[in-house]
Amino acid sequence: MSLDLLAMLLVFGLLIVGAGLHKRNMERIYTKMVALSSKDVSKKDLYEELSAPQGSNFNAFALTAWILLSIAVAYFYFLTPRISLEFNYLQIAPLAKSPIGLVTFAAVVAFVTTVAIVSLDLPKVYSFYEMPKRLKAAIMSTVPVLGVSITCSTYMATVYPPEFSTTFISALGFVTLFGSVAILLSPIYIRAMGVTK
Amino acid sequence: MIPCVVGIGGCGGKVLKEFLRNQDVTIRGKSLGEHLSFCGIKGVWLDSATMDAQKENFYGRLEDGSYPGYLIPPEVIKDNSKIFDYVADNYGYDLKSAGFDRRAEYLKAVFEIFETDEKLKDIARDEYQGEDNPIQAYIWKRGIRPYTILSLVSNDAKEGASSALKAQRSLAEEPEGMTRGDEASKIGEVETLPSSSEKSEGAQSKVRAKNPLKMLEGLSSLVPKKTNNGTNGSNNNGSAQGLKLCDSILFIASLGGGTGTGFINPVTSYVRSEQPNFPAFVLGVLTEKGTDDRGTHEGQRDLGAVIAMYDLLTKRVGRGVDGLILVDNEILLRTFEKNYPAINRAIFDIMKPFIELRNYPDVGNQGDSLAMKRVFLEGLKLPPVLVPCYCSQKRAEGSEGDLVKKALYGQDGGLKLFDCDPKRADMAYVFTRGFVHTDKVRRAVHDHTGLPDNEKRIMVYRKIGDHGSDEMLILLRNPYGEDPEAYKKEGTFENRVYGIVDKGLKYLDEKENDIILAGMPDDTKIALGTYFYGESWLDKMLKELDGSETNKRRKKFKKKLTKAKSDLESEEVQPPTLLGELEKSKSRLEMGNTPAFLDELNIFTRDKVVSATRELDMAQAYNNGESSLTEKEIRDIVKSEIDKMIAAGSIKEM
Numbered sequence: 001m002s003l004d005l006l007a008m009l010l011v012f013g014l015l016i017v018g019a020g021l022h023k024r025n026m027e028r029i030y031t032k033m034v035a036l037s038s039k040d041v042s043k044k045d046l047y048e049e050l051s052a053p054q055g056s057n058f059n060a061f062a063l064t065a066w067i068l069l070s071i072a073v074a075y076f077y078f079l080t081p082r083i084s085l086e087f088n089y090l091q092i093a094p095l096a097k098s099p100i101g102l103v104t105f106a107a108v109v110a111f112v113t114t115v116a117i118v119s120l121d122l123p124k125v126y127s128f129y130e131m132p133k134r135l136k137a138a139i140m141s142t143v144p145v146l147g148v149s150i151t152c153s154t155y156m157a158t159v160y161p162p163e164f165s166t167t168f169i170s171a172l173g174f175v176t177l178f179g180s181v182a183i184l185l186s187p188i189y190i191r192a193m194g195v196t197k
Numbered sequence: 198m199i200p201c202v203v204g205i206g207g208c209g210g211k212v213l214k215e216f217l218r219n220q221d222v223t224i225r226g227k228s229l230g231e232h233l234s235f236c237g238i239k240g241v242w243l244d245s246a247t248m249d250a251q252k253e254n255f256y257g258r259l260e261d262g263s264y265p266g267y268l269i270p271p272e273v274i275k276d277n278s279k280i281f282d283y284v285a286d287n288y289g290y291d292l293k294s295a296g297f298d299r300r301a302e303y304l305k306a307v308f309e310i311f312e313t314d315e316k317l318k319d320i321a322r323d324e325y326q327g328e329d330n331p332i333q334a335y336i337w338k339r340g341i342r343p344y345t346i347l348s349l350v351s352n353d354a355k356e357g358a359s360s361a362l363k364a365q366r367s368l369a370e371e372p373e374g375m376t377r378g379d380e381a382s383k384i385g386e387v388e389t390l391p392s393s394s395e396k397s398e399g400a401q402s403k404v405r406a407k408n409p410l411k412m413l414e415g416l417s418s419l420v421p422k423k424t425n426n427g428t429n430g431s432n433n434n435g436s437a438q439g440l441k442l443c444d445s446i447l448f449i450a451s452l453g454g455g456t457g458t459g460f461i462n463p464v465t466s467y468v469r470s471e472q473p474n475f476p477a478f479v480l481g482v483l484t485e486k487g488t489d490d491r492g493t494h495e496g497q498r499d500l501g502a503v504i505a506m507y508d509l510l511t512k513r514v515g516r517g518v519d520g521l522i523l524v525d526n527e528i529l530l531r532t533f534e535k536n537y538p539a540i541n542r543a544i545f546d547i548m549k550p551f552i553e554l555r556n557y558p559d560v561g562n563q564g565d566s567l568a569m570k571r572v573f574l575e576g577l578k579l580p581p582v583l584v585p586c587y588c589s590q591k592r593a594e595g596s597e598g599d600l601v602k603k604a605l606y607g608q609d610g611g612l613k614l615f616d617c618d619p620k621r622a623d624m625a626y627v628f629t630r631g632f633v634h635t636d637k638v639r640r641a642v643h644d645h646t647g648l649p650d651n652e653k654r655i656m657v658y659r660k661i662g663d664h665g666s667d668e669m670l671i672l673l674r675n676p677y678g679e680d681p682e683a684y685k686k687e688g689t690f691e692n693r694v695y696g697i698v699d700k701g702l703k704y705l706d707e708k709e710n711d712i713i714l715a716g717m718p719d720d721t722k723i724a725l726g727t728y729f730y731g732e733s734w735l736d737k738m739l740k741e742l743d744g745s746e747t748n749k750r751r752k753k754f755k756k757k758l759t760k761a762k763s764d765l766e767s768e769e770v771q772p773p774t775l776l777g778e779l780e781k782s783k784s785r786l787e788m789g790n791t792p793a794f795l796d797e798l799n800i801f802t803r804d805k806v807v808s809a810t811r812e813l814d815m816a817q818a819y820n821n822g823e824s825s826l827t828e829k830e831i832r833d834i835v836k837s838e839i840d841k842m843i844a845a846g847s848i849k850e851m
Binding site: 052053056137193 | 219220221222223228229230231233237555556557558559632633634635659661662663665
């Protein structure tokens, strides 16, 4: 297995485990609530009570971060034939030769992500978690961090011969990407650790 | 409940800051979003010292449209105000006094003057058309009401607290002769309070909802637009929670600190005249022992504290506040080693379970403010003292007993915020955040307090909390009495209160010249002298003035004193004095009686108050078939009953 594939599995693994843990967190809260309640508790009612506003600044930054994350993932793995020779940006000729190809590619990814986020009501997920301001600030900081990842990927794809070590650029791109995913999912992981106690 | 938290004075402002801190992220303190405080609570800081307020970066001027904002109530008094001159000339009080008047009775006297002096009321109505007391109106209409659900029944509240000038103009533009009751009924389109259980057929029935959506109309215009971190003042981030307005008031003030509690009763009574049932609670921070940072001696602060507590706790149910949550700064200073920011933070943390909105889904909205008011006052004629006991610990199965024990005894991380014996409480209200079992909590409270293990005496309100920890706040109602030796025992409520009363009395005895200032007008001196000391002070003054008939001014004063003395002697029942009532309070504490404070005291309206002690005596006489009531006493009883009915909303004042 190539390092690139391993790195991709790590990022997606983190996302999938995060989704699973979120589901488990909610299930555990529900189970506890049922055990402590005198009457039947519907999940809908519980989620309504559980939800707390996190602030419009935070919501805007979190949404931006998730859209940028999808762009960063797409750029990191699909801008160059890193994972697959067939499925990558360079194989889409109209995009690859267009002067605004990269922007178009990012816009398409952003649009698809936005539709997915809105239809799955993902911003609501954060409202279930109690987040101290420092954690919110960390999530906010993923926006510029993901910008670094996107820049690294773009550099790798467009500058030839590279002025800097491709290993370094690639590693930097991966670390910023992986770190951002970890930070964006951290409320879920932290809660999972707390709930299990 | 979503309280509008009103911080009063220096202490109130600092604690309030913790309640209003923006929970949202900002970039270098700047934000494009809306201000998000814990559970959507809103608030305002009232201070009378502009200099102090201007030093604060957290608050901006409410009059400039800032949020969180501060309000300087005396600023509503115009520079060339006739009421300013009148009060200064006739009573010797400076209405625009730049704050920090350590005399505990200062604000009490000022507000009473407006209540009693008909001529002053006339002048005030002319100057600030329609308002008897512009300071009260300003605090309520500009500082507090825009954040409450009551703003929905008033058009002028929608203007928001944008500027002092605007406020003055608005007061002036109110239609002449329109009373506050008229104002509420004039709007009359929307429901004023959310709980159907509390609706009476009185004033509230005139403000029924025609369309619930109307409650949401124009919300964005109700609160100041500009926040001090660049955010919008309204707390609407798209969630249902963000749209809510406050359904109660929580005053935070230092007892005996300075500006303190002088604003609380007048503002509450003003609110009550508009909406009799609107809940108002007080979080009072009792002054520490010794000399404070500003060099004010303990005795003076204790006198201030005891007057503040006395005034808050002797206003009858429906007329005054609905509960005094008492916190002893001495305990906080000891626990947090004089780390004031940590103390302010701790007070906020302790109150979180009380304010938290996220209820267990099976019980719904169990802790709305009207329900809280009702249970706090259940079976009482006077507002209760509520002693907070708090504990927070890492979540663990079956931790209920542990949490209760630590909270009630203030041990192992628990905090009991005022000395008391939990076994003396007549009720316990338990607020939790986290995962706890109601029955286990109730059983543990029963084990440690001896209260009956039922939901009428031990009420448990469970809320959803932070991950990883469980929190518990227990409010013990009136945890004192029955033990005649308690006042001698360290760590009891009686002991702490007895100590304050005793020191206050000593100060009264030793510092008479600091209390009744030589430069005051004669009438004010006499009013204060009789309020503090009664007939003995009049005798003393008369004795001092013996042989001074040649001095015109002294002669005039002597004449007034003689008249005051004869008026007093003609009273069938001698009006209570602070000195006398505090002596009585000491005796009550020594005998283990409750409540510690009984008779309402006023400086300028002494004949208007029916003594609670006398009322009890009269009731006793009636029960014994004795017809000892005079016509005046019957009048007083009838008036008192009518006042209660007005306060309860059963009848409406014309």
